[in-house]
Amino acid sequence: MPNSKLYKGSLTTIILKLLNEHDKMYGYEITQKVKELTKGELNITEGALYPSLHKLEADGMLDVEVVKVENRLRKYYKLTESGTKETVNKLEELQNYIKTMQALVGKLA
């Protein structure tokens, strides 16, 4: 199973960006979407995902809506206004970091 290790801090950025594009998603859906988009390269573990979602919610970045679908619970998350702003910041931060790394280790992509 090929599975790149996450680099510190990038999980939050991934979550925010996906929610920015898909309006609302639930946790399990996020893990599947990441697998799909990266062709199995990156597997978000639930042990990392759920605590991250809870923290983003506690920080006011996400709103939650619990829905019962086929007798199973789903917790749909969506960006708050702050969350949308934070998404922009995080994406800039990531862009910037990649540029910085290129200055250090040469062209990478």
Add this chain to the structure above:
Amino acid sequence: MPNSKLYKGSLTTIILKLLNEHDKMYGYEITQKVKELTKGELNITEGALYPSLHKLEADGMLDVEVVKVENRLRKYYKLTESGTKETVNKLEELQNYIKTMQALVGKLA
């Protein structure tokens, strides 16, 4: 003082790549070189750097040579053969991660 946070795992890659280009360097020199190459964007703290260097040495990636210059100690590190191979691996890993992130969050660079 602008200072991007390091993403987990990237410090080792930075150290290896710099040593790959400069043959031998000492710790303090690495911090200064990173500052210079990133125009102050990235500051490698000594609390992160020295333990990393010691670990790379313990893992057989680096050789050390202690030199006294102007009555001050310098510990010059250079890549071992394993270290050179590991540098290639780490750079590939980073390249791959950036590609993966692009698949997730769109073109970033």
Add this chain to the structure above:
DNA sequence: AATTAATACCTAAAATTCTTATGTATAGTA
């Protein structure tokens, strides 16, 4: 002359973030 900044090494406590390992529960499939 005395303090501060720069050079050069170091470690330890704390914080952060992730992996690994569990646990619960329902629905569908072999």
Add this chain to the structure above:
DNA sequence: TACTATACATAAGAATTTTAGGTATTAATT
């Protein structure tokens, strides 16, 4: 009946970094 997929969750441990200290010499500033 057992396994897989769906869907949530937490807790212990590992890994890496920040923060905060410590030692010592030399150069620059006050």
